[in-house]
Amino acid sequence: MTLKEIAEMLNAEVCVGEERLSEEVSTAFASDLMSDVLTLKDTPILVTGLCNVQTIRTCDMAGLDVVIIVRNKKPSEEMLELAEENDMMVMASPFSLFKACGILYAAGMKPLY
Amino acid sequence: MHQEYTVIEGDFVNAGKASSSVKKTLKQLNVSPQIVKRVVVALYEAEVNAIAHAYGGTVSVDIEADKITMVVADKGPGIPDIALAMQEGYSTARPEVRDMGFGAGMGLPNMQKNVDKLNVTSEVGVGTTVEMEVNFA
Ligand SMILES: Nc1ncnc2c1ncn2[C@@H]1O[C@H](COP(=O)(O)OP(=O)(O)OP(=O)(O)O)[C@@H](O)[C@H]1O
Ligand SMILES: [Mg+2]
Numbered sequence: 001m002t003l004k005e006i007a008e009m010l011n012a013e014v015c016v017g018e019e020r021l022s023e024e025v026s027t028a029f030a031s032d033l034m035s036d037v038l039t040l041k042d043t044p045i046l047v048t049g050l051c052n053v054q055t056i057r058t059c060d061m062a063g064l065d066v067v068i069i070v071r072n073k074k075p076s077e078e079m080l081e082l083a084e085e086n087d088m089m090v091m092a093s094p095f096s097l098f099k100a101c102g103i104l105y106a107a108g109m110k111p112l113y
Numbered sequence: 114m115h116q117e118y119t120v121i122e123g124d125f126v127n128a129g130k131a132s133s134s135v136k137k138t139l140k141q142l143n144v145s146p147q148i149v150k151r152v153v154v155a156l157y158e159a160e161v162n163a164i165a166h167a168y169g170g171t172v173s174v175d176i177e178a179d180k181i182t183m184v185v186a187d188k189g190p191g192i193p194d195i196a197l198a199m200q201e202g203y204s205t206a207r208p209e210v211r212d213m214g215f216g217a218g219m220g221l222p223n224m225q226k227n228v229d230k231l232n233v234t235s236e237v238g239v240g241t242t243v244e245m246e247v248n249f250a
Contacts, residue, residue, distance in 0.1 A: 034214030
């Protein structure tokens with residue numbers, strides 16, 4: 001599905017990376033644990049409740065470039081600058097991690113493991 | 114090519130500066146994305162450890178035609194039992210570190226998985242040195 005469809009389903013605000021909305025994605029991973037994100041073999045989209053600079057930096061290092069922050073947390077300017085510098089997309093959704101993942105799973109997004 | 118960086122204790126905002134700079138350099142040198150990922154993930158893990166568990170330190174990187182060598186040396190409490198620290202799940206991370214999304218005890222095992230050579234030396238009360246090598250082909 002497209003990132004635009006995902007943003008709509010999750011009621012999410014696109015904070016940076018608007019130009020990527022038409023891109024297709026198929027796998028997702030959810031974690032608040034950046035230690036875990038660093039062990040991923042592939043580069044799924046990330047759904048996370050962790051909203052700090054390390055979220056963005058870790059994704060950049062692991063090669064993940066779409067980050068969905070849940071629970072109405074607002075990414076800081078610093079996070080968004082770092083994301084923009086690295087051509088990443090960041091969205092913020094008001095839904096809980098559980099609800100966001102449930103919606104994406106039901107819509108056909110595939111788990112990584 | 115030789116590069117050096119300094120990391121500062123508790124400075125999570127800048128954790129990863131060295132790794133992202135190395136990432137850019139390797140990309141410019143046309144190193145394959147799979148290898149770039151292995152290098153920067155391992156270096157980032159070591160960098161975060163120096164910031165989280167020690168009192169900061171230095172990162173030095175040497176890039177040659179066929180491999181990259183990375184040395185992360187810190188002044189810190191040292192690791193009393195390296196074999197134990199290498200075990201998945203072993204962590205002494207403080208709550209502040211866990212709040213940043215780290216402290217699962219997965220870093221050292223993940224470095225081991227991503228590099229071709231890993232050498233950890235440590236002296237209690239003095240510091241820890243992590244040397245890593247990744248071959249480009
Ligand atoms: N540079 C260091 N100085 C002192 N102790 C260290 C250092 N690096 C690692 N350790 C010790 O080894 C343990 C395991 O490190 P490891 O990187 O595997 O896990 P972690 O940093 O605790 O969590 P994670 O890496 O999953 O976020 C640490 O919790 C700490 O006790
Ligand atoms: Mg670690």
